[in-house]
Amino acid sequence: MAEKTVKIGTRGSRLALSQTGQITERLRAVGGFDAPIVPIKTDGDILTGPLSQMGGTGVFAAELRAAVLDGRVDVAVHSLKDLPTVAVPGLTLAAVPVRADARDALCSRDGLTLTELPQGASVGTGSPRRAAQLLAARPDLRIVDIRGNVDTRLARVPGLPGNAASDPVPGKVGDLDAVVLAAAGLTRIERLDTVTEFLEADVMLPAPGQGALALECRTADVELGGVLGQALAAVDHHDTRLAVTAERGLLARLEAGCSAPVGAFAYRKGSMLFLEAVVNSLDGTRTMRVKKATDGLTTVGATLLGIELAEELLDGGAGDLADLAGSAK
Numbered sequence: 001m002a003e004k005t006v007k008i009g010t011r012g013s014r015l016a017l018s019q020t021g022q023i024t025e026r027l028r029a030v031g032g033f034d035a036p037i038v039p040i041k042t043d044g045d046i047l048t049g050p051l052s053q054m055g056g057t058g059v060f061a062a063e064l065r066a067a068v069l070d071g072r073v074d075v076a077v078h079s080l081k082d083l084p085t086v087a088v089p090g091l092t093l094a095a096v097p098v099r100a101d102a103r104d105a106l107c108s109r110d111g112l113t114l115t116e117l118p119q120g121a122s123v124g125t126g127s128p129r130r131a132a133q134l135l136a137a138r139p140d141l142r143i144v145d146i147r148g149n150v151d152t153r154l155a156r157v158p159g160l161p162g163n164a165a166s167d168p169v170p171g172k173v174g175d176l177d178a179v180v181l182a183a184a185g186l187t188r189i190e191r192l193d194t195v196t197e198f199l200e201a202d203v204m205l206p207a208p209g210q211g212a213l214a215l216e217c218r219t220a221d222v223e224l225g226g227v228l229g230q231a232l233a234a235v236d237h238h239d240t241r242l243a244v245t246a247e248r249g250l251l252a253r254l255e256a257g258c259s260a261p262v263g264a265f266a267y268r269k270g271s272m273l274f275l276e277a278v279v280n281s282l283d284g285t286r287t288m289r290v291k292k293a294t295d296g297l298t299t300v301g302a303t304l305l306g307i308e309l310a311e312e313l314l315d316g317g318a319g320d321l322a323d324l325a326g327s328a329k
C-alpha cells in the first residue's frame with residue numbers, strides 16, 4: 001500500500017460522515033498522510049424494510065469490510081456497536097478511539113422525562129434492547145417500531161429543537177411522544193439539545209460498544225508497521241478497548257447480535273475493570289442483571305470477564321428469557 005495516501009471508508013449518513021471526519025482529522029495529524037474520505041453504499045442505507053429482515057446485525061458493516069478487503073479503501077470507520085463480533089480473516093480491529101458518552105437518551109415532547117411521560121405514551125425505537133428495557137421500567141408505554149437516520153427519528157417527536165430543518169417523512173412527523181437514541185450519535189450530528197433525559201445504567205444499559213468507533217484495516221498493512229500502523233496505534237485508547245472487549249466478549253459468548261435484548265457496559269475504575277449486563281424478555285416482564293469485575297487489565301482479561309459474565313447469564317436461564325440465537329441472525 002502506498003503510504004502517502006490512506007483512503008478512509010465510511011457509510012454515507014450524516015452521522016457516519018461526521019464521526020469519520022473527526023477521527024480522520026486526527027489520523028492525518030499524527031500520520032502526516034493524505035486521507036481522502038470515501039463513502040461506501042451499504043444495503044442498510046439502500047433498503048428500507050425492518051433491519052431484522054435484511055440480514056440483521058451485519059448489514060451496515062459488511063459492505064465496508066468488503067471495500068477494505070478488495071482495496072477500494074484502506075481503513076473502515078465503523079460505529080463499533082454495528083460491527084459483528086465474528087472476526088473476518090484478513091482484517092484487524094486496529095484502533096478503538098476514546099469512547100464518547102455511551103448512554104441512551106430520551107428525546108421527548110415538552111421536555112418530559114421517562115417517569116413524566118403520560119400513561120400509554122408512544123415511544124419510538126427500532127431496537128429490541130431499548131424496547132425491552134423501556135417496558136421493564138414503564139410497562140404501560142406503547143413502543144413504536146421506527147427506523148431511518150437520526151434526524152428522521154427525531155422528526156417523529158413534535159417540537160424538538162432543530163426539527164423544522166430536517167427531512168419530513170410524509171404522515172410520520174410529530175406523531176410520537178418520544179424517541180430513544182444514542183447520546184453519542186446526537187452529539188456527533190450536533191443535536192444533543194433534543195435530549196430531555198440521559199438514561200442511566202440502572203434504567204437502561206447501552207448496546208455493547210455503543211459510543212465507540214472501530215477502525216478496521218487489512219492485517220497485512222499493520223503487520224508491516226509503517227506510518228499507517230503507527231497512526232492507528234496513536235488514536236487507540238486502551239481503557240476504551242478494554243471496556244468494549246469485555247462487552248463484545250459477553251455478546252459473542254451469548255451468541256447474540258446487536259438486535260438482541262442485551263445491554264452491556266464496562267468501565268475501568270482504578271485497577272479494576274467492571275462489566276454490567278442485562279438480558280430482558282422482549283416484552284420487558286423478565287429481567288436478568290449481573291455485574292462482575294476483574295483486575296486483569298489486558299484484552300485477554302477483558303474477554304474472559306465478558307465470557308464469564310455471559311456464562312453466569314446463561315446458567316441463570318438468559319437463553320430462555322430471550323431468543324438470543326434467533327436474534328443473532
Ligand SMILES: NCc1[nH]cc(CCC(=O)O)c1CC(=O)O
Nearest residue numbers: 079081181182184185210211212
Ligand atoms: N444503530 C444505529 C447507530 N449506530 C451507531 C449510532 C450512534 C451511536 C454510537 O456510535 O454508538 C447509531 C444511532 C443510534 O443508535 O441512536
